[in-house]
Amino acid sequence: MMKMTNNLLLWYNSNARDLPWRQNPNPFYIYLSEIILQQTRIEQGLAYYHRFIERFPTITDLANAEQEEVLKLWQGLGYYSRARNLFKAAQIIRDSNRGTFPTTYKALLKLPGVGPYTAAAIASTAFGEVVPAVDGNVKRVVARFFSLTDSIDDTATIRQISTLLDQYISKKEPGNFNQAMMDLGALICKPRNPLCSECPIAEQCIAHKENRTSELPVRTKKTKVRNRFFYYFVLIQNNHTVLNERTDKDIWQGLYEFPLLESEMQLTEEQVINYLKKHYLNDQKKVSTISFTAPVKHILSHQIIMAQFIIVKSASNFVISLPTPLQDVSKYPVSRLVDRFIQSSGLF
DNA sequence: AAATCGGGGCA
DNA sequence: TGCCCAGATTT
Numbered sequence: 001m002m003k004m005t006n007n008l009l010l011w012y013n014s015n016a017r018d019l020p021w022r023q024n025p026n027p028f029y030i031y032l033s034e035i036i037l038q039q040t041r042i043e044q045g046l047a048y049y050h051r052f053i054e055r056f057p058t059i060t061d062l063a064n065a066e067q068e069e070v071l072k073l074w075q076g077l078g079y080y081s082r083a084r085n086l087f088k089a090a091q092i093i094r095d096s097n098r099g100t101f102p103t104t105y106k107a108l109l110k111l112p113g114v115g116p117y118t119a120a121a122i123a124s125t126a127f128g129e130v131v132p133a134v135d136g137n138v139k140r141v142v143a144r145f146f147s148l149t150d151s152i153d154d155t156a157t158i159r160q161i162s163t164l165l166d167q168y169i170s171k172k173e174p175g176n177f178n179q180a181m182m183d184l185g186a187l188i189c190k191p192r193n194p195l196c197s198e199c200p201i202a203e204q205c206i207a208h209k210e211n212r213t214s215e216l217p218v219r220t221k222k223t224k225v226r227n228r229f230f231y232y233f234v235l236i237q238n239n240h241t242v243l244n245e246r247t248d249k250d251i252w253q254g255l256y257e258f259p260l261l262e263s264e265m266q267l268t269e270e271q272v273i274n275y276l277k278k279h280y281l282n283d284q285k286k287v288s289t290i291s292f293t294a295p296v297k298h299i300l301s302h303q304i305i306m307a308q309f310i311i312v313k314s315a316s317n318f319v320i321s322l323p324t325p326l327q328d329v330s331k332y333p334v335s336r337l338v339d340r341f342i343q344s345s346g347l348f
Numbered sequence: 349a350a351a352t353c354g355g356g357g358c359a
Numbered sequence: 360t361g362c363c364c365a366g367a368t369t370t
Contacts, residue, residue, distance in 0.1 A: 033365080034365065036365090037364085037365040037366095038364090038366045039365085040364065040365080040366095041363090041364050042364090042365075044364085081367080082366090082367085085367085112367090112368090113366095113367065115366060116367090117365070117366060118365085118366075121365065133365080135365045136364060136365075136366080137364085138365090140363095178365095182365055185365090186364090186365085191363060191364090192362090219362090219363095299360095301363095
């Protein structure tokens, strides 16, 4: 066994994080945790993991649910295509192979929402297949260990990392090796201020020897931010309000929200009210109150949404149509932005 | 290869 | 603010 491999596994033996899905090798638990943790910190995903396994003890339970319930459980976690693909994959597994989980990297890769990293993580951890799992932590550790100066966002570099790891991964404990690499990246080989003095493989780490850990890894992705202005109409009439499902290929697909006026520029209250009257009010004289909340800034990684909620109340029939009158907004999956308004407004 | 998809934590 | 997090899919 390579010295690096040995040192890493020894370190993992006494420093592994205590994570719930590490306590038993149920493939569904491991799979679920991997999907939840895509681009998500463990501290943030943990509560969702517990919520899901309590409601869906088996993958068949998940497959037999409604997508809406799955999205509701996912609410607030982001990247909602993960939830839709999770649900799809559960149904595929239920309907093929008599509900048994795929056991190989190649077969896992065919599931929607399962890419190279997730397939490798499940195959190695749950089924002992010798295949390296390369996530953000591992890319950072390897880039420093071998002092790779090509961008880790480049697909060629990711292939190179995977090929390098083929020579170091433990043939006997591939799952533990992959888990150890990720724990090392999370606990020791952190993006900023890595704890090299506590690192079990620092002795052979080129970046450490050359004192260049702060320069590595090299990244190239640049995120350009788009500004959007959302004007939500909270139409309240006879204790009903209106929610619409977002179905476009856009943010928050499959989630519900209030009727929306979207603009690339900021609009005046007058413009917004004109739109409101034209589309939703048939007799403006019967409207009792129209109030604007203060603008809410919702910052996302690739766009900034300035949102304003326009609360419209009336006892009479002022709304042209209530396509889907809903009383219990708490039953429907909504974005974090809308949820914050619902929680703080005290209207529902 | 580049764009898109959420949300939170941290320096 | 910018960067990163147990990435995958579409363009």
